[in-house]
Amino acid sequence: MSKVNIAVLIGSLRRDSFNARLAAAVAKLAPAEFTFKVLQIGDLPLYNQDDDANQAAPVKRLKSEITASQGLLFVTPEYNRSIPGVLKNAIDHASRPYGQSAFAGKPAGIIGVSVGAIGTAVAQQHLRNVLAYLDVPTLGQPEVFIQAKEGLFDADGSIGAGSRQFLQGWVDRYVAWVKKNIA
Numbered sequence: 612m613s614k615v616n617i618a619v620l621i622g623s624l625r626r627d628s629f630n631a632r633l634a635a636a637v638a639k640l641a642p643a644e645f646t647f648k649v650l651q652i653g654d655l656p657l658y659n660q661d662d663d664a665n666q667a668a669p670v671k672r673l674k675s676e677i678t679a680s681q682g683l684l685f686v687t688p689e690y691n692r693s694i695p696g697v698l699k700n701a702i703d704h705a706s707r708p709y710g711q712s713a714f715a716g717k718p719a720g721i722i723g724v725s726v727g728a729i730g731t732a733v734a735q736q737h738l739r740n741v742l743a744y745l746d747v748p749t750l751g752q753p754e755v756f757i758q759a760k761e762g763l764f765d766a767d768g769s770i771g772a773g774s775r776q777f778l779q780g781w782v783d784r785y786v787a788w789v790k791k792n793i794a
């Protein structure tokens with residue numbers, strides 16, 4: 612099969628983000644035909660509908676990267692029981708102007724890590740709502756709710772032994788799901 616390009620959207624701009632580390636570690640579990648590109652969202656302006664007819668260069672870049680992908684991977688922390696504003700801002704940008712969304716039909720996976728005991732469960736439900744409206748089919752099971760704990764990552768940045776089998780299972784399902792749903 613030819614290459615499958617996955618656009619990765621990370622909901623944290625933090626330098627040592629657990630979610631950025633999770634995204635990198637999960638990418639290592641995928642087959643070689645899958646390539647993962649983390650999309651820059653930190654330089655996007657705040658969304659303003661006035662600018663729809665004249666989108667800024669970072670917005671055009673984001674949209675073209677999503678359009679060029681065959682699938683999406685959202686890796687996000689939970690902020691105040693929802694998705695972080697930076698991620699929502701990026702989604703709003705790439706969904707507009709009305710009728711010219713970059714997202715429609717792209718199969719998506721959702722994972723994330725937070726410090727709370729229920730991981731990113733509530734944020735993920737909010738994100739599923741948003742993506743449903745944008746006509747983005749999301750992998751339902753297994754759900755990935757990870758609490759940030761010692762040992763989550765190995766010294767080389769791979770998934771630690773305690774979570775590796777579970778996350779390998781998730782990646783295997785995700786890869787099959789994306790292949791089945793490529794538009």
Ligand SMILES: Cc1cc2nc3c(=O)[nH]c(=O)nc-3n(C[C@H](O)[C@H](O)[C@H](O)COP(=O)(O)O)c2cc1C
Nearest residue numbers: 623625628629630688689690691692725726727730
């Ligand atoms: C504004 C803000 C709100 C937060 N709200 C939640 C929350 O609702 N649930 C939770 O589990 N953790 C919450 N946290 C803690 C995050 O899980 C923690 O900061 C985590 O490290 C963020 O992910 P990152 O390491 O990828 O940046 C919050 C953190 C911030 C800064």
